Amino acid sequence: MTSTEVTPAARASRSRGRGDGFRLLGIRLQPAWFFIAPSVLIILVFIVYPITQSLWYSLFNWQIGATNQEWVGVGNYVKLFHDELFWNALRVTATFAVVSVASQLVVGYLLATALAEDTWINRVTRSIFFFPTIVALTTIGLVWRFLLDPDIGLVGGILHTIGAEPIDFLQNTSLALPSVIFVSVWKNLGFTMVLLLAGLKAVPAYLYEAARIDGANARQLTWHVTIPTIRPTILFTTLILTINSLQVFDLVYVMTGGGPLFSTDTLVTQLFREGFQNFHIGYASAIAWVLFALIMIIAAFQLRLFRYNDVD
Amino acid sequence: MSTDLRAIGRVRPPRGGSIRRGLGKTTVWMIISIGIVIALVPFVWMVSGSFRSEADLFGNPASLFPTSWTLHGYTAIWQQLPFLRLLLNTLIFAGGTTVLLLLFDSMCAYALARLKFRGSKLLFWLVIATLMVPIQVTLIPVFIELFHFGWLDTYQGLIIPRATSAFGIFLLRQSFISIPRELDEAARIDGAGHLRIYARIILPLSKPALATLAVLHFMTLWNDLLWPLIVTSSPDMRTLPAGLTLFGGQHVTDHAVLLAGATISLLPLALAFFLAQRFFVQGVATTGLK
Numbered sequence: 001m002t003s004t005e006v007t008p009a010a011r012a013s014r015s016r017g018r019g020d021g022f023r024l025l026g027i028r029l030q031p032a033w034f035f036i037a038p039s040v041l042i043i044l045v046f047i048v049y050p051i052t053q054s055l056w057y058s059l060f061n062w063q064i065g066a067t068n069q070e071w072v073g074v075g076n077y078v079k080l081f082h083d084e085l086f087w088n089a090l091r092v093t094a095t096f097a098v099v100s101v102a103s104q105l106v107v108g109y110l111l112a113t114a115l116a117e118d119t120w121i122n123r124v125t126r127s128i129f130f131f132p133t134i135v136a137l138t139t140i141g142l143v144w145r146f147l148l149d150p151d152i153g154l155v156g157g158i159l160h161t162i163g164a165e166p167i168d169f170l171q172n173t174s175l176a177l178p179s180v181i182f183v184s185v186w187k188n189l190g191f192t193m194v195l196l197l198a199g200l201k202a203v204p205a206y207l208y209e210a211a212r213i214d215g216a217n218a219r220q221l222t223w224h225v226t227i228p229t230i231r232p233t234i235l236f237t238t239l240i241l242t243i244n245s246l247q248v249f250d251l252v253y254v255m256t257g258g259g260p261l262f263s264t265d266t267l268v269t270q271l272f273r274e275g276f277q278n279f280h281i282g283y284a285s286a287i288a289w290v291l292f293a294l295i296m297i298i299a300a301f302q303l304r305l306f307r308y309n310d311v312d
Numbered sequence: 313m314s315t316d317l318r319a320i321g322r323v324r325p326p327r328g329g330s331i332r333r334g335l336g337k338t339t340v341w342m343i344i345s346i347g348i349v350i351a352l353v354p355f356v357w358m359v360s361g362s363f364r365s366e367a368d369l370f371g372n373p374a375s376l377f378p379t380s381w382t383l384h385g386y387t388a389i390w391q392q393l394p395f396l397r398l399l400l401n402t403l404i405f406a407g408g409t410t411v412l413l414l415l416f417d418s419m420c421a422y423a424l425a426r427l428k429f430r431g432s433k434l435l436f437w438l439v440i441a442t443l444m445v446p447i448q449v450t451l452i453p454v455f456i457e458l459f460h461f462g463w464l465d466t467y468q469g470l471i472i473p474r475a476t477s478a479f480g481i482f483l484l485r486q487s488f489i490s491i492p493r494e495l496d497e498a499a500r501i502d503g504a505g506h507l508r509i510y511a512r513i514i515l516p517l518s519k520p521a522l523a524t525l526a527v528l529h530f531m532t533l534w535n536d537l538l539w540p541l542i543v544t545s546s547p548d549m550r551t552l553p554a555g556l557t558l559f560g561g562q563h564v565t566d567h568a569v570l571l572a573g574a575t576i577s578l579l580p581l582a583l584a585f586f587l588a589q590r591f592f593v594q595g596v597a598t599t600g601l602k
Contacts, residue, residue, distance in 0.1 A: 031506045032429035039420035039476040040435065046473040047442050050453035057452065064456060111347070114340050125344060127589060128351050134581050134592055136535035138553040139574045142560060143358045146567060154357055157374030186350070194593055247446055250537045254557050268448055268538075275452050276542055288449045295446055 058285035076286035086287070088262050089270040096181055096266060097245040103185045104241055105234070108192030113226075115193070116200055126197075130190035137187070141254030144183045145170060173263040176256050180264055184251055188244075192237060199233025200226070239302050243295055267291050358578075362386070362571035369567055385568030389576075392569050397548055398555040402577070405470045405540065405551055406533040410526055412475040418522065420476070421484035422510045426496065436485075442478040447538070455542055469543050470551075474533065480525050487521035488514055527588065528595030531581060552577040 058077070061070040080086050111129060115122045132140065148169040150156040156166035169179040203226060211225050227234070249268040252258060258265035258273070267287060275284030357376060361369065362385045364378040372379055389395045423429065424436055454473055455464075463469030491514060499509050515522070540551040541558075550558065556577065560570050585592055 030427075030429050032423045032427040032432070035419040035423035035427065035506070035510070036429075036435060038416040039481060042416070042473065042476040043438065043442060043478070045457070046454055047445065047450055047478075048438070050450035050457065051445060053453035053456075054449050064459060111344075114344060125348060128348055130593065131355075131582075131585065132351065133596055134531055134585050135578055136537070136553050138535070138537050138557050139358075139578055140354070142556065142570060142574055143354050146361065146571070147354060147357060152369040152373050152567060154353070154373065154376065157372070161374045186354075190351075191596060194596070243446070247448060250553075253537065254560075271448055271451075272538070276455070281452055281456070285452055288452065292446060292449045296444070299444075 054285045054288055057282050058289055060282045062281035062285070064279065064281060072282065076282050077290075079283065080286050080290065085262060085265065085270060089265050089267045092177060092262075092264060093246060093248070093266045095177065096184070096248055097242055100181050100184045100188070100245050101238060101241045103181075104188055104192040105238065107185070108189055108237075109196055111189065111193045112196040112200055113222075116197060126190070126193065128190075129193055132187045132189075133191045133194075135187070137250035138254050140183065140187050141251050144179075145255050148179060170256050171260050173261050176260060176264050180252055180255055183255065184245070184248070187251075188241070192241065195237045195240070196230070196233060199230035199237075202233075203229045235302065239299060242298055242302065246291065246295055246298070267294075358571055359575055362568055362575045364568055366567065382568070385566070385572035388566065389569045389572050392566065393555065393559050393573065394547055394550075395555075395573060395576075398550055398552045399576070401544075401549060402534060402551040402553075404467055406530050408467070409471045409474050409533050410530045412471065413477055413480060413529055414522060414526055416476045417480035417525070418484050418515060418518075419510070420481045421488055422506075422514055424481070424485045425488035426509075426514070427506070439478045439481050443482065451538075451542060458543060464543060465545050465549050467549075470540060470549075474539065477529065480529070483525060484518065484521055487518045491517050523588075524591050524595045527584070527591040531592070531595075534581060 059071065059073055059075075061072050061075075063069065115126050115129075147153045148155050150166040150168045153166075155169070159166050167175065169175045207225050207229065208221060211221055216224065247268055248266050249272065252264050252266055252269050253272070256264045258269040268291070271284050271287045271291070274280045274287060353376065360377050363381045363383070365380070365382050365384060368379050420435075420439075424432060424439075458464045458469045458473070461469070463472075495513050495517075496509050499513055504512070535553060536551075537553040537557060540554040544550050544554065547555070552573070556570060556573050
């Protein structure tokens with residue numbers, strides 16, 4: 001049968017048979033549309049559109065439900081630039097991110113190498129260190145808030161027993177942030193360890209053999225074989241940990257609420273306070289965009305930094 | 313990443329790695345033991361504290377265990393908090409969202425992996441791009457949307473916006489692509505349509521990926537504070553993390569009650585962790601979500 005013999009009717013029926021879609025109001029519905037509809041709708045309504053809205057709001061002195069919104073242009077960003085609390089939150093967030101990510105990487109790496117071998121005791125130990133990862137930050141924050149309480153806490157109790165004065169860690173402006181950082185490291189250590197273990201596993205044994213034949217000692221093996229080989233894993237881990245710690249909220253909210261005297265106030269606790277307690281929608285949106293930009297810049301910078309080293 | 317993790321147990325370290333040779337096995341294990349104690353003591357203290365009276369907590373702060381046991385925390389929690397309601401809300405929120413998310417994500421992933429349609433490339437890149445967006449950026453506009461929909465303080469407001477995840481679509485698409493197409497074609501010859509191929513062939517063959525995704529999202533949602541804190545406002549609509557945090561800050565000063573609440577809210581996850589640790593480790597490690 002050649003194409004010239006096909007009647008229009010036959011062609012129509014064949015095309016209808018070919019796609020398994022069906023018609024509605026003259027439009028042929030593709031089956032794919034049915035499959036993607038729920039996700040696409042949710043992504044468009046609750047992610048894509050809100051992103052544009054967020055940028056839009058940040059240019060207004062936005063009031064929920066008001067018919068006329070006051071346009072302020074980059075006013076919110078200028079105000080942010082002159083806001084001492086914003087710089088404070090930025091400093092706190094940066095300190096939190098740098099100290100907690102660095103400690104997690106170092107301690108996590110040491111743990112991963114120490115527990116890498118697959119013996120039953122290592123498996124159990126790994127599970128113990130990993131367990132806090134699955135526990136809610138609110139639970140962990142609550143328990144540690146009590147543990148560090150000078151009246152009922154175990155830490156204060158032990159200090160008292162050895163004759164020291166109990167310290168109110170979370171009410172002290174210079175100890176509150178280190179305490180929150182400690183708890184965050186305590187929680188995420190097992191997570192970091194698991195990520196790094198996956199990288200360690202991928203280091204081929206012949207690299208170690210070759211280096212050892214060349215007379216490399218243990219320290220040289222670590223610095224010249226292990227770490228260069230697992231660099232992609234370290235990059236991935238650093239990136240994830242950094243992005244997560246720039247968004248820190250739950251732990252601070254539960255343990256200190258940003259206090260005392262804003263000494264633990266992070267970008268997201270400030271955003272939450274401005275947006276959902278003071279209802280400064282435009283201002284809070286500006287904070288959100290600064291956070292977004294910060295995450296993008298740091299991610300790009302870290303990716304670049306690690307790739308540069310790759311070329312050497 | 314996920315295939316690497318499955319093999320974590322088989323890790324062979326460099327023999328005589330720098331730490332081990334430098335410090336000696338005993339020293340390493342002494343340090344690790346201290347680490348284990350620091351990792352476990354807070355949980356032991358949490359559970360034991362939930363059985364202690366206020367007088368005992370204030371009188372013996374240095375003790376890890378109760379001097380006298382009381383069930384006060386577990387009996388008073390139902391009166392001092394709308395605890396049953398919190399538990400139920402968390403279950404509806406975490407369970408409902410996870411079920412819908414698995415359904416929607418797998419449908420979308422099926423279309424991306426198996427169907428040819430206009431805009432499929434665009435959709436794939438849209439999914440990848442949304443992976444990068446931190447939730448804080450969309451939080452305020454979504455809050456205002458929900459306000460206009462009249463969805464604030466409702467289950468649909470809690471669930472629907474979270475019922476798809478770019479990461480889930482991505483993960484499932486990768487998993488679906490690895491299923492041989494011959495299976496689809498055989499089913500197609502037997503007269504099966506897309507719906508049947510999706511439900512009867514693709515989904516059953518992707519159980520590990522679906523389980524990982526389910527565990528990961530259920531855990532994340534069960535533990536989430538910021539989202540429920542913003543969407544809900546009445547005490548009857550709060551979830552456990554939001555409820556315990558707010559009541560812990562305001563109304564309830566009874567430590568045993570709050571510790572009992574924390575213990576109960578941890579129980580389901582802890583149980584699941586002991587039964588299916590592999591899925592937790594895989595899920596957490598593949599995404600970096602917590």
